[in-house]
Amino acid sequence: MSNQGGPGGFLDPFGVEVDPALLTLALTHRSWAYEHGGAPHNERLEFLGDSILGQAVTVQLYRDFPTLNEGELAKRRAALVSTVALAEIARGLGLGASLKLGRGEEMTGGRDKDSILADTVEAVIGAVFLSTDPATANRFVLDLIAPLLANHERFLSSLDALDPKTSLQVEASRRGLPHPQYETTGSGPDHDRRYRAQVTLAGVTGIGEGTSKKTAELHAAQDALTQLRTAKR
Template identity: 80%
Template structure:
């Protein structure tokens, strides 16, 4: 485990077990209960840190920042940084369809691991563990600008240069139970692309990519 935290091996194995694996192994336990617990611990730790670190912000602004930090996309970033995907126990179907890199599965595993840390250690240790996990997200200078609402940010970029709101080209692929979407959006010679398990997630990712490229081009 990262950050020197000692977790009960059985709980850690459970945290990494997706329900698809459990279904194929006679209804074995899986990580959804730990995920439920970890989600609550994550939300509390992040909420308290935001409250203490940003005394000047309104309730609405604090809520937006919390949403950016605990979103599926953000937690999947954390999971990829720790290489969690390689350790997931997945069923054959999820394995075939790229489950080890799916945002939703990775984010769920992060929350389940937080739950496992809480049960293996103490509330104080779990709180420190959460804050260490999300520290890179807090440190990202674009986390609370582009990430909060990248589509609105891109619209503002378009207005700034006198262009209409850029349209999104979004297509889906795969079976209904495992639909994946890819979106593209172009503005001022830059094309952003994004993928996700819904049109909304794919379009947000595409907008975020386009805004990042535009800002990089301007040297921001």
């Protein structure tokens, strides 16, 4: 099951071997699947990988920062698993070149879209988990995020930019308000789904759009934060 010379060559530095069929599935975007008779795509693996990623990062942060409270730990975790952070990891791996995309996504720069790259990283994590074992998948996740953690100053200074949802949650707690709730709707065909999210806090409503729920909610949170900060001036 060696990845050498195949589409999974980006995995070679990590010393993991993934079932070729699972790896191909992890790299298959729904736009490609739609154009090929509804073939399987990577969203189920993405769902699995998201959970594995969150657990591995949570445990590592808990161990590495024994003096931080829950809120600070949550901010660091959110920054590490954000769309922006995962897309950065994907670019470092050259993951975009291995994606299987439909013509529409190919023509609109899908190989470098944050949402597609981030979702694919999660799908690859899911494929590693199913092909190996929990301990190997955990090590793989920690190796993936190591470059972000190693650049300590950049990591800390980027917390707010990487995760506006967490920043909005912190703002709500500071004001003694409940956690923000997002209303997210989707429209369009499965291969070209668009999402619109809105969130309200302290009389301000943020609105965001994107090609995934995650991206739309991040943009809505950032919009709300911008309005709240402008109102303070």
